[in-house]
Amino acid sequence: MKDGPDIAQIAALIGDPARANMLTALMSGKALTAGELAREAGISPQTASSHLKKLLDGGLLRVKGQGRHKYYGLSGEDVAHTLENLMGLAAGHGHLRTRTGPNDLEMREARVCYNHLAGSRGVQLFTSMRTRGFLDVSDDLVSLTETGARFCTDFGIDLDDLNKSRAPLCRPCLDWSERETHLAGKLGRAMLSRMEELGWLSRKPGSRIIQFSRSGSAKFSEQFGT
Incomplete structure (x- = not known):
């Protein structure tokens, strides 16, 4: 096993289509609830909760409570910068939404x-x-x-x-x-x-x-x- 940062774990978190849609939705800078992110990803609230836990544990998201609701956002500008670069890579290789x-x-x-x-x-x-x-x-x-x-x-x-x-x-x-x-x-x-x-x-x-x-x-x- 080679020493150094393990990019495979981060890549796996971003690489899932549902999680990728959630992360992209948060590129607006606005925090969203789990229900809103579930709709963005086209998945059930239960499945969204599982994905959100993985993204939180992986350090890609932060969460803040306000009253009865929890609001999720990207953990920092470095995450947004990485996502934008990946979008550029995808666009450059013809991987665009139809x-x-x-x-x-x-x-x-x-x-x-x-x-x-x-x-x-x-x-x-x-x-x-x-x-x-x-x-x-x-x-x-x-x-x-x-x-x-x-x-x-x-x-x-x-x-x-x-x-x-x-x-x-x-x-x-x-x-x-x-x-x-x-x-x-x-x-x-x-x-x-x-x-x-x-x-x-x-x-x-x-x-x-x-x-x-x-x-x-x-x-x-x-x-x-x-």
Whole structure:
């Protein structure tokens, strides 16, 4: 037996179709009940409970109680980052869901990837910030430049508050639909939150889809046009 992390256990947890559907549903960043996750996976509540226990024991989920209900969410951004990369790998090899429609186009344009903006809009934001010298990208590492820090402050983001946490400020995330990089990490989360505060966009209920208002779309293109 070789030493080191056992990726087989994590792969087995994610590889089950029902558990994969549950994990994907939680990529919106919203916590869901066992019943809601059972419906997402198309399984009975009893079977869902068994799957959820395995995911909790495997460290992929966290659970919080509120009143009579328990709410499940991904255990952290590293799990979401791994899932997004796996989605990109699957898409790149032609393993796509067969059901397509308007929602599919909306998902590809703008969606929540756990807590940051993904899709073509997310890639546009990352590309714009990199091209304008706000982000320094080297060897899959992303850092905020001094010019970028001034831009973020002017945009209404409190960098001092973000830096109180040890989590990465900037993190590259491979977008599964665009096959290019979008911005994750604390800054990615803050950028999405700020655009919500400004009224540029809103989250479609019961979905990972992000919808831009007409004025918000124009302001986003003005600010992050490439």
